[in-house]
Amino acid sequence: MSVKAKQFTHHRTFNASRDRVFAAFKTAEALAKWWGPAGAPIDVISLEFKPGGHFHYRMNGTQTHYGIFHFKSIDEPTSITWVNSFADEKGNIIKPPFEGIDIPKEMLNHIEFTEKDGHTTLSLTSEPVNADESEINTFNAMHDSFKMGFTGTLDQLEEYLAS
Amino acid sequence: MAFESRRDVFQAIADPTRRQIIQLISGGSLNVNSIGEHFDISRPAVSQHIKILIECGLVVIHQQGRERFCEPRLESLREVAGWVVQYRQFWDQKFDQLEQYLDAEAPPKPAKKKSRSKNK
Numbered sequence: 001m002s003v004k005a006k007q008f009t010h011h012r013t014f015n016a017s018r019d020r021v022f023a024a025f026k027t028a029e030a031l032a033k034w035w036g037p038a039g040a041p042i043d044v045i046s047l048e049f050k051p052g053g054h055f056h057y058r059m060n061g062t063q064t065h066y067g068i069f070h071f072k073s074i075d076e077p078t079s080i081t082w083v084n085s086f087a088d089e090k091g092n093i094i095k096p097p098f099e100g101i102d103i104p105k106e107m108l109n110h111i112e113f114t115e116k117d118g119h120t121t122l123s124l125t126s127e128p129v130n131a132d133e134s135e136i137n138t139f140n141a142m143h144d145s146f147k148m149g150f151t152g153t154l155d156q157l158e159e160y161l162a163s
Numbered sequence: 164m165a166f167e168s169r170r171d172v173f174q175a176i177a178d179p180t181r182r183q184i185i186q187l188i189s190g191g192s193l194n195v196n197s198i199g200e201h202f203d204i205s206r207p208a209v210s211q212h213i214k215i216l217i218e219c220g221l222v223v224i225h226q227q228g229r230e231r232f233c234e235p236r237l238e239s240l241r242e243v244a245g246w247v248v249q250y251r252q253f254w255d256q257k258f259d260q261l262e263q264y265l266d267a268e269a270p271p272k273p274a275k276k277k278s279r280s281k282n283k
Binding site: 008010012014015016020021024030033034035036037038122124126137138140 | 173177250251254255256257258260261262263264265266268269
């Protein structure tokens with residue numbers, strides 16, 4: 001029996017043209033400045049911005065982690081599809097370094113770029129690929145709790161848990 | 164139903180009625196009857212959801228006089244809630260940094276509107 005993963009969706013509108021927003025995904029210089037943990041620039045190990053290419057980077061926090069993109073399709077300037085994973089220093093995909101919970105190893109991300117009146121909206125969908133049933137169930141539970149507005153009550157829940 | 168045999172926090176929150184029950188009791192214990200009043204479904208159906216929440220470890224029942232109270236045990240949700248928030252935060256943080264990057268790289272704007280050349 002196979003379990004189907006649900007999609008996580010998110011979006012953001014930027015005060016910039018589509019070409020400029022898209023360009024921020026294209027070069028190592030740009031990605032290094034914004035794709036990384038807060039306040040910690042990443043080191044780009046390699047970048048091949050083309051379908052079948054990859055982007056391998058090092059995240060320098062209290063602990064060093066590596067991540068990798070495998071680009072599946074690129075349709076400039078309207079969409080990018082890639083698989084994002086944690087990696088080792090050689091670029092091999094590894095399990096996420098979090099304990100106690102089955103997080104999908106590989107997330108398939110798809111971003112659509114749409115421009116209107118000089119503003120560009122990024123619409124993201126994200127779902128696990130090559131995940132086992134346990135990983136998909138985790139992801140689905142996470143997805144559902146978004147969908148039903150459960151997060152709206154999280155503050156209340158946090159307060160309860162903190163008390 | 165065989166496929167409902169999972170009993171963990173994910174099974175608990177996989178159903179909208181159960182999420183509502185969790186929401187209701189997140190502020191403190193509630194008696195079983197008053198929980199039932201919040202739903203259009205039958206009492207046995209509500210009881211079934213409460214039973215699943217008990218089996219998932221998110222609720223304990225205690226008797227007070229003639230009334231039965233659902234007491235929240237939501238600690239295990241912290242992990243899930245943390246994860247939900249984290250995944251969204253992950254993307255918010257990326258988008259925040261992208262925004263900052265775009266603002267920093269923005270082409271210089273004309274200082275004044277008047278200085279723009281007019282096309283007649």
